[in-house]
Amino acid sequence: MAKESSFDVVSTVDMQEVDNAFQQAKKEISQRYDLKDSGAEISLDKSGGTITVAAPADFVASQVIDVIGSKLIKRGIDLTAVKWGDVQAASGGSVRRTATIVDGIDKETAGKINKDIKAQKLKCKVAIEGDKLRVSSPSRDTLQEVIAFLKGQDYGQPLQYVNYR
CATH class of the missing domain: 3.30.70.990 (YajQ-like, domain 2)
Structure with a gap:
């Protein structure tokens, strides 16, 4: 694994x-x-x-x-x-x-999402890759917390969470 x-x-x-x-x-x-x-x-x-x-x-x-x-x-x-x-x-x-x-996450919104995740002080890394963000962590529970947190936020556009591995 x-x-x-x-x-x-x-x-x-x-x-x-x-x-x-x-x-x-x-x-x-x-x-x-x-x-x-x-x-x-x-x-x-x-x-x-x-x-x-x-x-x-x-x-x-x-x-x-x-x-x-x-x-x-x-x-x-x-x-x-x-x-x-x-x-x-x-x-x-x-x-x-x-x-x-709206198709893709613009730089401003990506920066705001990144900042909000970091403000949660969870042990994870966030990387902005073009029009998407990659969140990685050794703990799957932490990733679940990040997804739950992002679902509760409003960034003015719908967000999907893909490639969970």
């Missing part, structure tokens, strides 16, 4: 599930009575990880966003993984909102 155990902290989103939720939301918007002929449109850029909502009014845009949110939740995607931007005015008095889908 290895003398040191470890796990990775990552933040990933299954883009296929996002696409499925997008398709369901698009279908509901085309069929729902209050949104059918409103002129609201949604688009998904899978490679860029963005969702764009164009609507004739801010109220309609917020209703479309609610529909997208409900479909994402049904597909098992945490809404903290979707960061909605501010309302932008578009042509003809319409509005546009763009959301980015």
Whole structure:
């Protein structure tokens, strides 16, 4: 048995599930009575990880966003993984909102997680490796404590714990 155990902290989103939720939301918007002929449109850029909502009014845009949110939740995607931007005015008095889908842990958040783990004074090492963190310790119990601690924190994005060995 290895003398040191470890796990990775990552933040990933299954883009296929996002696409499925997008398709369901698009279908509901085309069929729902209050949104059918409103002129609201949604688009998904899978490679860029963005969702764009164009609507004739801010109220309609917020209703479309609610529909997208409900479909994402049904597909098992945490809404903290979707960061909605501010309302932008578009042509003809319409509005546009763009959301980015968070994929990976940025340097600021990784540093904050690292600092919080070190503040717990547990016997473990934390290494930032690109857009993920690797936590290692000789004791598996310590790693379980770190996971339990991180699950209780809010870093503004969903975290997953993978490669536990």
